[in-house]
Amino acid sequence: MRQITVEQHLDYAIRRDGAAHLTLIDPDAQAPSAASGIAEAAAKAGSSAIMIGGSVGASGDILDETLHAIRDVTELPTILFPSSACGLCKYADAVFFMSLLNSRDVNYLIGNQVAGAKAVMGYGIEPIPMAYLIVEPGGTAGWVGDAKLIPREKPELAVAYSLAGRFLGMRYTYLEAGSGASDPVPQEMIRAVKSAGCETLVVGGGIRDAETARAAARAGADIIVTGTAVEEASDMQSGIGSEIEHGRESETETQIQKTISKFVNAIKR
Numbered sequence: 001m002r003q004i005t006v007e008q009h010l011d012y013a014i015r016r017d018g019a020a021h022l023t024l025i026d027p028d029a030q031a032p033s034a035a036s037g038i039a040e041a042a043a044k045a046g047s048s049a050i051m052i053g054g055s056v057g058a059s060g061d062i063l064d065e066t067l068h069a070i071r072d073v074t075e076l077p078t079i080l081f082p083s084s085a086c087g088l089c090k091y092a093d094a095v096f097f098m099s100l101l102n103s104r105d106v107n108y109l110i111g112n113q114v115a116g117a118k119a120v121m122g123y124g125i126e127p128i129p130m131a132y133l134i135v136e137p138g139g140t141a142g143w144v145g146d147a148k149l150i151p152r153e154k155p156e157l158a159v160a161y162s163l164a165g166r167f168l169g170m171r172y173t174y175l176e177a178g179s180g181a182s183d184p185v186p187q188e189m190i191r192a193v194k195s196a197g198c199e200t201l202v203v204g205g206g207i208r209d210a211e212t213a214r215a216a217a218r219a220g221a222d223i224i225v226t227g228t229a230v231e232e233a234s235d236m237q238s239g240i241g242s243e244i245e246h247g248r249e250s251e252t253e254t255q256i257q258k259t260i261s262k263f264v265n266a267i268k269r
């Protein structure tokens, strides 16, 4: 039993370091054994929690098995990042209980939340209320969520959505450019949303290097999410691993860890 909530754990990390890093694992992107390697490296590198989710295929057995594999190797909190009620899992600690406020589809605004609320209660998962906003280019999440993408040059629209979320009781705002986005969320937009009083601002999508992560944190992001960069490091690591077989596993292990460490260190105050 945790002594503090996951939200308190994240608040503490943000207060201590200026910003926190979350490692995103898409259960559909690798085998559970590889996911556990990423989680272990994330813990060693100083990531504050593991986010688990994906736009398609992140549900059922593979989700359960990925959660088990992660929990076997680390005590870092696990936070679900579901694209629908199917992305819920009783083995997680918390869930970003989010509404995609700029969706045109009622299912992403409130339908899935209604479908999943009883499960969240029954499983005893901590819900963290979040306004989820998808910004251009938006990627798969934008397409699946039928988002009316926030134009990159319109920070005032992101501010209006974030304020609306806050007034509805959402303590978190997530500015999402889409996984693997060619352009991350603009700094000006991050600055505007944070200056307007957003309590906890999460930024992700297309953050591939330490400089971009640092710039987002300096602009006002409280939490930086990276998925693709870590996945690529993991793929590279398994490539190296299969070439050299056994023996240098601990050396190759550091590929993922190094990648995550760069983000963690870059965003520290």
Ligand code: 1GP
Residues within 6 Å of the ligand: 024, 141, 176, 177, 178, 179, 180, 181, 203, 204, 205, 206, 207, 225, 226, 227, 228, 229
């Ligand atoms: C996607 O914001 C996250 O929901 C992470 O994006 O995969 O581009 O790091 P990346």
